[in-house]
Amino acid sequence: MxxxxxxxxxxxxxxxxxxxxxxxxxxxxxxxxxxxxxxxxxxxxxxxxxxxxxxxxxxxxxxxxxxxxxxxxxxxxxxxxxxxxxxxxxxxxxxxxxxxxxxxxxxxxxxxxxxxxxxxxxxxxxxxxxxxxxxxxxxxxxxxxxxxxxxxxxxxxxxxxxxxxxxxxxxxxxxxxxxxxxxxxxxxxxxxxxxxxxxxxxxxxxxxxxxxxxxxxxxxxxxxxxxxxxxxxxxxxxxxxxxxxxxxxxxxxxxxxxxxxxxxxxxxxxxxxxxxxxxxxxxxxxxxxxxxxxxxxxxxxxxxxxxxxxxxxxxxxxxxxxxxxxxETKSELVDSPEVIEQYGDIFTPKYENWEPIQGDVEFKNVTFNYVDNETVLDNFSLKIPSGTSVALVGQTGSGKTTIINLLSRFYEPISGDILIDGKSYKERSIHWLHKRLGYVLQTPHLFSGNVMENIRYGRLDATDEEVIEAAKAIGADEFISKMDQGYYSEVGEGGNKISIGQKQLISFARAVLADPRILILDEATSSIDSESEKIIQHATDTLLKGRTSFIVAHRLSTIVHSDLILVLKEGKIVELGSHKELLSKKGAYFDLYKKQFLNEQMDKAVHSI
Ligand SMILES: Nc1ncnc2c1ncn2[C@@H]1O[C@H](COP(=O)(O)OP(=O)(O)OP(=O)(O)O)[C@@H](O)[C@H]1O
The missing domain is CATH 1.20.1560.10 (ABC transporter type 1, transmembrane domain)
Structure with missing residues (x-):
């Protein structure tokens, strides 16, 4: 039933x-x-x-x-x-x-x-x-x-x-x-x-x-x-x-x-x-x-x-x-009365009491499960200084999205804590965090309307010039200018009139406009041609510059410049370090990289026949 x-x-x-x-x-x-x-x-x-x-x-x-x-x-x-x-x-x-x-x-x-x-x-x-x-x-x-x-x-x-x-x-x-x-x-x-x-x-x-x-x-x-x-x-x-x-x-x-x-x-x-x-x-x-x-x-x-x-x-x-x-549905995730008193709630935020954010993030002995007795993260700890770019890699089901879900406070740890700038994120309002956090989804959602409006969702009070500047910074200006009516071209329902790569660029431009201190990028799994890949790579580098960032990576080629790569397995970090360090270790990351590299070479060979 x-x-x-x-x-x-x-x-x-x-x-x-x-x-x-x-x-x-x-x-x-x-x-x-x-x-x-x-x-x-x-x-x-x-x-x-x-x-x-x-x-x-x-x-x-x-x-x-x-x-x-x-x-x-x-x-x-x-x-x-x-x-x-x-x-x-x-x-x-x-x-x-x-x-x-x-x-x-x-x-x-x-x-x-x-x-x-x-x-x-x-x-x-x-x-x-x-x-x-x-x-x-x-x-x-x-x-x-x-x-x-x-x-x-x-x-x-x-x-x-x-x-x-x-x-x-x-x-x-x-x-x-x-x-x-x-x-x-x-x-x-x-x-x-x-x-x-x-x-x-x-x-x-x-x-x-x-x-x-x-x-x-x-x-x-x-x-x-x-x-x-x-x-x-x-x-x-x-x-x-x-x-x-x-x-x-x-x-x-x-x-x-x-x-x-x-x-x-x-x-x-x-x-x-x-x-x-x-x-x-x-x-x-x-x-x-x-x-x-x-x-x-x-x-x-x-x-x-x-x-x-x-x-x-x-x-x-x-x-x-x-x-x-x-x-009458009660939220399982609510701010405490003290937090609401200081930060306001979602409809009446007290912006005057909101402190700025630096971008230091710490997972402290975090344990989490979606379903009782099926632990996904077990005593997970990680300290990320502000401005660090972190890439999360690992097989499907290893817990990458879960870490992101917890950081975004879509869910809360069963035990342990997550600290932002040294303070438990439960001591600040959920709205405070969401306003400071940028999240670029794997399959970005565009709303019906034109390109200009869609980028402006990043910051509603942005001027047209600021929107165009953001698009230029990300390298989206070129394809937008070529569209029928430029920035005023309609994207269709859910953005069905433009390609996935273009949707991504628009969502990147949105994030640049929002200018969050912490940015989450759920990288697209879909394979794209090498020209688009270059554009997306440039856009990603621009977007991440100077921010604390978390990339859920599917294509390892995009994360070689990340400050820190975490290799996850069953909710635990099995390796951590930079691309170079991890390759020289010849461990789990090396194996993943080798496998993917070989697959890519095979794909290229097949396509060139
Ligand atoms: N909403 C949910 N309810 C119950 N279990 C879930 C839920 N989301 C994820 N899980 C489980 O939690 C574990 C970790 O999943 P998670 O989505 O974090 O993995 P992932 O590394 O992001 O995988 P992928 O690369 O496929 O996205 C998996 O065993 C998954 O089945």
């Missing part, structure tokens, strides 16, 4: 969750009060209308007395105006509440996401987060605003009609009231069935969407493995299941309304028979009989409405639980 399905199974009403959502809605107290006022007014007016008609029938048509015609017309106009006012008012206020609730839920989710550490995004599927931020928030906002309106309107109207009917003629009122329990039972039965059907359909739908997604995302792999037929069959069987579940729910929906209508017509029939008898012995006026028939039709409509809304609330509960869960 996956993340998504597990949470659909909660059938009980979760009052705690709804309380939190309702509290969000009440942030907008004025709109809520206005909304309630308009809805109550509308419910009352619905109960008054049949009374007006009753008066007209009894006084004007039956009694032929027209003395009150003018005030009657004036009263009717006032009622119509009030109708108009209340309909306008509740549509406006409910719409406003819907938009604002959606906004607040998304804002709160977004704020939580900003505070959450990297490990959260490691564990939580991106699609799950996106669904909370979009469809769930939207559904909740919708049901909360319009659902509450319908619920309240239905209840008010039913109460008002019930009271009026008993005041007018209790014997006829009893006939209508007698049908109420039957209608409620039928409504609950059908609504539960419909809800179950749709819930099942939604569950299957999320599987279908997932399978859809996987097929397209992995289109290349699917084709290369020639498994289109299997994927197609799986997709067809899931969509068939979806169709069956949906049709069942639609069938129940289709039966529900006619049954309710039939019962209401039977009730109207009873009222007609009983009412006519009473009319014949003058125990009832024609106007009152008319009013009762009108009330009988109006009375049952809200029952269907209320049943529908309650079912929708039940359906929306899964969304509510997930949104609240996201908003």
């Amino acid at each position: 996956n993340y998504e399905e597990k949470e659909f199974d909660n059938q009980k009403v979760n009052l705690q969750t709804w309380k939190k959502i309702i509290k969000t809605v009440f942030t907008n107290r004025k709109s809520v009060i206005l909304l309630f006022t308009f809805v109550i007014l509308l419910g009352m007016l619905e109960a008054i209308t049949p009374l007006l008609n009753r008066y007209a029938i009894d006084v004007f048509f039956e009694g032929k007395d027209y003395s009150t015609l003018t005030p009657y017309i004036i009263f009717n106009v006032i009622v119509s105006l009030l109708f108009g006012l209340s309909v306008w008012g509740f549509i406006y206020q409910a719409g406003k509440i819907e938009v604002e609730t959606n906004y607040i839920l998304r804002k709160q989710s977004f704020e939580t996401l900003q505070r959450l550490p990297f490990s959260y995004f490691d564990k939580t599927p991106q699609g799950w987060i996106m669904a909370r931020m979009t469809s769930d928030s939207r559904r909740l906002a919708n049901i909360i605003s319009w659902g509450l309106v319908d619920l309240l309107w239905g209840l008010i109207m039913m109460i008002a009609i019930l009271v009026t009917m008993f005041v007018l003629e209790w014997r006829l009122a009893l006939i209508i009231t007698a049908a109420l329990p039957l209608m409620i039972v039928i409504s609950i039965y059908f609504r539960t069935k419909i809800l179950k059907g749709y819930r099942k359909a939604r569950k299957i739908n999320s599987l279908v969407t997932g399978s859809f997604n996987e097929s397209f995302m992995g289109a290349k792999t699917t084709k290369s493995l020639a498994i289109e037929e299997e994927n197609y069959q799986e997709f067809i069987s899931k969509t068939q299941e979806l169709k069956q579940a949906s049709v069942k729910a639609i069938l129940f929906s289709a039966i529900f309304s006619p049954i309710m209508l039939m019962i209401s017509y039977v009730v109207i029939g009873f009222i007609m028979v009983r009412g006519t008898n009473m009319l014949l012995v003058s125990a009832l006026t024609l106007g009152t009989l008319y009013a009762f028939i009108d009330y009988a039709t109006r009375f049952f409509e809200p029952i269907m409405q209320i049943a529908r809304i309650l079912a929708q609330f039940q359906q929306a509960q899964a969304s509510a639980e997930r949104v609240v869960q996201l908003i």
Whole structure:
């Protein structure tokens, strides 16, 4: 059972969750009060209308007395105006509440996401987060605003009609009231069935969407493995299941309304028979009989409405639980109250208290694991003076990225400490560190927009001249100038209009602009031609100059000038020194270098054939 399905199974009403959502809605107290006022007014007016008609029938048509015609017309106009006012008012206020609730839920989710550490995004599927931020928030906002309106309107109207009917003629009122329990039972039965059907359909739908997604995302792999037929069959069987579940729910929906209508017509029939008898012995006026028939039709409509809304609330509960869960997710990595007091938090940093950084880094007896009992780093120690360039090499899984993750405080050591300029990094805020740290990713992410904007993400207040200067320093100016519109050329979604090497240069220029004291460079694994390699090498040298830097190296040729090379194996340093020193040792580094050198020579030989 996956993340998504597990949470659909909660059938009980979760009052705690709804309380939190309702509290969000009440942030907008004025709109809520206005909304309630308009809805109550509308419910009352619905109960008054049949009374007006009753008066007209009894006084004007039956009694032929027209003395009150003018005030009657004036009263009717006032009622119509009030109708108009209340309909306008509740549509406006409910719409406003819907938009604002959606906004607040998304804002709160977004704020939580900003505070959450990297490990959260490691564990939580991106699609799950996106669904909370979009469809769930939207559904909740919708049901909360319009659902509450319908619920309240239905209840008010039913109460008002019930009271009026008993005041007018209790014997006829009893006939209508007698049908109420039957209608409620039928409504609950059908609504539960419909809800179950749709819930099942939604569950299957999320599987279908997932399978859809996987097929397209992995289109290349699917084709290369020639498994289109299997994927197609799986997709067809899931969509068939979806169709069956949906049709069942639609069938129940289709039966529900006619049954309710039939019962209401039977009730109207009873009222007609009983009412006519009473009319014949003058125990009832024609106007009152008319009013009762009108009330009988109006009375049952809200029952269907209320049943529908309650079912929708039940359906929306899964969304509510997930949104609240996201908003309330506590970060495993937080600054202590003392640190927040001094440095501020991510949204209100106290820059005035932030000390500058030198760039000395020390790992002190650091032990770390991602999963209990699977130690990745064991008592790891390392002291790096400011301005040193450190290269991390080692086989896959040796712990290079883990060291970087810890240094970036995406994770924290289980024991031991990491010191920056001689002070534990926990004594400063996470935001302080992230502002001082540059991280150039292996596959840099570019945002939709032009080159200028993308480089400027390094420092948002940089001028155009500073952006161009950074690009020149890194050697990116040449290819940018050759683009259609130079620095104003669009890079496409995720930078898909430019090559990987060019994306890297842009991300290097970003880092130059940000000018961090500590820089992490996760070197790209993809092989590039020797001309681009030269450009990237030059860019790397420029970028690292004068900074404390950590390079996760995949191609050893790029790190020959590093001050310090660490060779890692199973989370431990097995060798350390400069390129020259390590080669002369003829140990692990020498073996790695030899292997890679031979591979490169082989590649070149193959390409030259
Ligand atoms: N998020 C994670 N959850 C659980 N285990 C992890 C996680 N990330 C890494 N590991 C494990 O930690 C160990 C060290 O991984 P790490 O990513 O640091 O290696 P690496 O040297 O950077 O490898 P590569 O060169 O392939 O990137 C590996 O055994 C890996 O399986």
